[in-house]
Amino acid sequence: MAKLILRGQVVNDEWTLVQFPVKEGPVRKQAGKPVLFRITGEQAASADEIAALEVPAGKVIVPLPAWLARKDELAARLAQGELGVWIDSFESPEALAESIEKLNQFAVIAINFPRFADGRGYSIAALLRTRYGYTGELRAIGDVLHDQLFYMKRVGFDAYAVRADKNIEDALRGLNDFSETYQPSVDEPRPLFRRHARSPAG
């Protein structure tokens, strides 16, 4: 069974991540066209792919488009506490929040980092925790590495599916690189200057 860092401990991952099959062929770019970059060129799953996606038994984390399209079918799993949803970095947490009465009905929400240099997931996490009040497990998946964990913790993640080829015990140390921080974030909403009496000059 895969390993996971959950609230500071390395544990066995009880959840199955459900993914669309990897597509063949190059992604078409809109070269030279003035476009709005609400979604930055990534391909979304087609209706057929969504319909064809197999959801196995047990605790599953399904892709956002599958949840949005197949809510009725997945309602029973949700009620049993066996359903989580994952959001890709180009997808909208707003869509997820609008799709359900209480976001906390999800036992897990995961955010994908297709490449660790893709930092959109940090803003998505912060939004889910602050604007949409999600308090359940918030999991980083994808290209999740030691040196991103501290930042991930700060924006509200509490679970990290460290990339399988990396040493998860080693990565665990990354959660504690710094013991003080300047700016507010999800883990500590007060900036340093509101937490400590800092000295003026002299």
Place this chain on the structure above:
Amino acid sequence: MYRYDQYDQQIVDQRVAQFRDQTRRFLAGELTEDEFRPLRLQNGLYIQRYAPMLRVAVPYGLLSSRQLRMLARIAREYDRGYGHFSTRQNIQYNWPELSKTPDILALLASVEMHAIQTSGNCVRNITTDQFAGVAPDEIVDPRPLAEILRQWSTFHPEFAYLPRKFKIALNGAKTDRAVIQMHDIGLDIVKNDAGETGIRVLVGGGMGRTPVIGACIREFLPWQHMLTYCDAILRVYNRYGRRDNSFKARIKILVKALGPEEFGRQVEQEWAHMKDGPGTITQAELDRVASFFTDPAYATLADDDAGYNAQLTEHKGFANWVKRNVHGHKVAGYASVTLSLKKTGVPPGDATAEQMDFVADLADRYSFGELRISHEQNLILADVRKADLYALWEDAKRAGLATPNIGLLTDIVCCPGGDFCSLANAKSIPIAEAIQRRFDDLDYLHDIGEIDINISGCMNSCGHHHVGHIGILGVDKGDSEWYQVSIGGSQGNKASISTVIGPSFAAGEIPDTIERLIEVYLKNRNEEEHFLDTVRRLGIEPFKAHVYGDNRGALKEVANG
């Protein structure tokens, strides 16, 4: 200047430990080159043409003599005895060993310095006016807000992996000396009719491949909201900036695509959720940080000094230097001095360890132990008594730091270029030197008057060629080095982007080309008119005609034909 407290020190010390561990894991093969790259970049470490290059932050360009001595020591012990002051008020070392960079960072931390976020796709070093706090035309001293921004941006967890690099500059004076219109965020500190301090917020300026002048999205933001407003801007950018093409990933492209109004609307919408939250700056915090930037113990002096006046009339060399390198000061009897790092034959912005030690001594002797780095790559002593100027000039001359050329043609802004930088298409330092050698007559230089020449070795525009009155850009044309020349750019309140005059030149043609541009100016200028104003009045055509309108130009057209 700002001094670290226990928290600042702890954060910087923990960074050293973190980077030491990252370097160890890389050298042990636990991190791939691709995985290590963004980590080292966020510590200012590039892998360059010959060796790593380490960029050390000089926050808003302010240094103490103690810090400068440490920079000299690092140059001596870990590099080849010199450093390069950059156009973003930082210092770069060209020859450190990768395995020793954690030790360099530890030395920096011992003098309250670091290399945090001096590269990478994150918020970079905050820059401002090199005359902050002393300029006669200052409205608000930008340094306290710059320090507050430095702390806010340091390890900001949400914005460490942006689509692209992100640069913020502040101006607090009537004349903008921080090029705020060419930054991702430009913050113009102003006062309203009620005397309250606020910020005019510009976004989407930048150089690079697509130069853009920033657009104002808020005329007056009360200063308390500076951080939350920046959070809102960055969140919109982080979510919607392009990530599929690094040439189109800067915020300016997003602002252009959406239009500044729509971008501003999205920012305001985001900000509505953050406004008045805990990130709001308190008066107590502003006062605390501002307490580090109070005036030094100025003496009460007459503005005129008889000895100084006599020296001015007696020594033409001194008078020339004063005319170019000495600037007004808000306090009577004081002046600010620029020590030129633009001596002919020395790469612009380079200083040796000996010069750094020497300038540290000068700062102690003449300027309360502090100095500044300008984005034009010179060193500034901000608080010198007029009565001391002559002695300072004599001292500076001995160290080769008194070239009287500030603002003149030979005060060339120049990136390290192809001699060092692996991104460059072409060399830039030898071009600067060739121009300096062609224009080596001081009287002629003074006659030509104020003119900014900026040279970048590639599109990344580290030499800010887009805002040079004359801009020179190294371009890639097969295996030889070519240079595109443009004119009419400027920094300051009326910032403008220069226009390319025509086909590119070979390196050897550049001095002639500059000379021809100057000839057109000298022939056509009105009294007291600077080069830039003549270009603006006449347009580029007469310049173009004179540069290309001979056999050489004709040959070139055939060659390019």
